[in-house]
Amino acid sequence: MPGTIVMKFGGTSVADAERLRNAARRIVQKREQGQRVVAVLSARGKTTDELIAMAEEVSPAPAPRELDMLLSAGERISCALCAMAINDLGHRAISMTGSQAGIVTDTSHTKARILDVRADRIRSALEEDSIVLVAGFQGVSTARDVTTLGRGGSDTTAVAVAAALEAEVCEIYTDVAGVYSADPRIVPQARLLPVLSFEEMLEMAASGAGVLQLRSVEYARNHGVRIHCRSSFEDRPGTVVVSEIETMEHPLITAVTHSTGEARVTLLGVPDKPGVAARIFGALADADVNVDMIIQSEPAGEGSSAEVSFTVPRDDLRVSRQTLEGLAPELGISSIVTDEEMGKVSIVGAGMRSHPGVAAKVFTVLGDEEINIEMISTSPIKISCVIGGEHVPRAVRALHSAFELSGDGTEQPEEPFRPPGQ
Ligand code: ASP
Ligand code: MG
Numbered sequence: 001m002p003g004t005i006v007m008k009f010g011g012t013s014v015a016d017a018e019r020l021r022n023a024a025r026r027i028v029q030k031r032e033q034g035q036r037v038v039a040v041l042s043a044r045g046k047t048t049d050e051l052i053a054m055a056e057e058v059s060p061a062p063a064p065r066e067l068d069m070l071l072s073a074g075e076r077i078s079c080a081l082c083a084m085a086i087n088d089l090g091h092r093a094i095s096m097t098g099s100q101a102g103i104v105t106d107t108s109h110t111k112a113r114i115l116d117v118r119a120d121r122i123r124s125a126l127e128e129d130s131i132v133l134v135a136g137f138q139g140v141s142t143a144r145d146v147t148t149l150g151r152g153g154s155d156t157t158a159v160a161v162a163a164a165l166e167a168e169v170c171e172i173y174t175d176v177a178g179v180y181s182a183d184p185r186i187v188p189q190a191r192l193l194p195v196l197s198f199e200e201m202l203e204m205a206a207s208g209a210g211v212l213q214l215r216s217v218e219y220a221r222n223h224g225v226r227i228h229c230r231s232s233f234e235d236r237p238g239t240v241v242v243s244e245i246e247t248m249e250h251p252l253i254t255a256v257t258h259s260t261g262e263a264r265v266t267l268l269g270v271p272d273k274p275g276v277a278a279r280i281f282g283a284l285a286d287a288d289v290n291v292d293m294i295i296q297s298e299p300a301g302e303g304s305s306a307e308v309s310f311t312v313p314r315d316d317l318r319v320s321r322q323t324l325e326g327l328a329p330e331l332g333i334s335s336i337v338t339d340e341e342m343g344k345v346s347i348v349g350a351g352m353r354s355h356p357g358v359a360a361k362v363f364t365v366l367g368d369e370e371i372n373i374e375m376i377s378t379s380p381i382k383i384s385c386v387i388g389g390e391h392v393p394r395a396v397r398a399l400h401s402a403f404e405l406s407g408d409g410t411e412q413p414e415e416p417f418r419p420p421g422q
Contacts, residue, residue: 001036001126004167008040008136008158012175013232014078015045023232024085026173027131031091036126038165040136040158041082043074048137048151064109068138068148071110072098075135075154083133094125095133098146102164103139103157105147111288112147114139114156114219117164126165134161152213159216163223170225172212173232178239179204179211181405182256186393190400191407193254194237197244200254200350201227203382207346208259217241244350252358253349253403258396260389262292262342263317264374266309267324269334272298276331280308280324287323289316292344293377293386305334311375311386314340342374343392346384347399353380365402371395 014020055062079095086093102118136154141147162170180190198221205214230238294310352358375386
């Protein structure tokens with residue numbers, strides 16, 4: 001619908017009454033500028049964590065279907081309250097659950113994928129001049145159960161709604177001013193990045209930049225939704241994520257990202273024969289474990305057995321172990337070793353596609369810092385190294401300075417930044 005925008009507010013942006021009323025005011029402001037507005041809200045503050053803790057108090061392994069019923073309540077609370085606040089500002093607002101908003105997902109509870117957005121109810125509310133508040137992070141499955149979309153899933157709700165409505169932009173309002181060249185908590189001189197391509201943002205989200213849920217970026221790229229990340233507390237330009245054609249130039253390196261939530265699994269004495277890797281990683285995929293880097297090697301002199309190491313999010317380590325312990329006797333794997341405290345640093349930049357030597361520089365920088373690289377993986381625009389978790393902040397700072405990514409302290413352009421095409 002022409003003139004439609006989607007505004008998404010994260011948990012910290014609606015954490016208390018004052019912030020929620022502030023979000024309501026920003027929504028109303030857009031409406032008063034003549035836009036039709038759909039706002040997607042997250043659960044307030046730590047609500048989702050608290051709901052998870054509540055479930056764990058009553059059950060050691062809560063049924064996923066019931067967990068989804070519980071967790072979806074958080075976003076519902078935010079939307080109902082925000083609708084009340086908007087009504088008090090003299091505008092009509094209506095809140096909807098994911099299901100009422102027509103967000104249809106698959107049946108994979110707690111990690112559901114959006115299959116379709118049947119937005120007619122949102123559309124008719126917009127046509128009746130209402131502001132629509134959609135509960136983020138949730139939908140209704142093809143089996144008619146309430147589902148949730150995984151942590152951070154409200155971003156994906158917002159992008160999916162924006163795609164369905166052919167909105168002009170999907171604005172992500174958050175507690176940081178946009179996307180930075182590194183986590184500003186680790187690198188205070190990090191630079192705010194005004195424009196990013198979907199490819200860069202995808203690699204960044206996949207390698208630890210927490211600003212946007214990875215799936216939301218994938219969805220935006222696939223459907224051509226322009227994303228604009230910005231602060232909900234200040235009126236600053238933030239970061240626009242657009243397709244590559246629109247981004248003007250490619251710096252060699254755009255950002256350093258990191259994650260401290262990695263774990264490594266090593267399988268020793270893995271029979272070296274066809275089909276074994278397929279069984280191992282097939283079983284992990286069936287258990288919904290997201291495997292990241294994989295290395296297989298054949299220790300010298302041991303002809304028929306290999307060693308396989310891979311990383312998984314630390315939260316998936318328990319399930320990974322259980323799955324592999326079930327499989328080990330049958331496949332003849334001799335032992336399973338795990339390292340819980342692993343981290344990862346990555347550098348991302350579309351310019352590295354055409355420049356040799358970037359990887360060598362990364363290894364030199366880490367070597368000079370006496371940081372041991374445990375595993376390496378690359379894509380055309382990313383180089384990632386798994387390292388001990390305790391070295392992560394030092395590695396991030398060293399890489400950020402070696403590639404000269406710092407802002408000069410005036411990262412905000414003097415002219416108000418106009419996102420291209422707006
Ligand atoms: N409330 C959910 C979470 O904390 C979803 C979201 O905020 O995007 O993960
Ligand atoms: Mg988030």
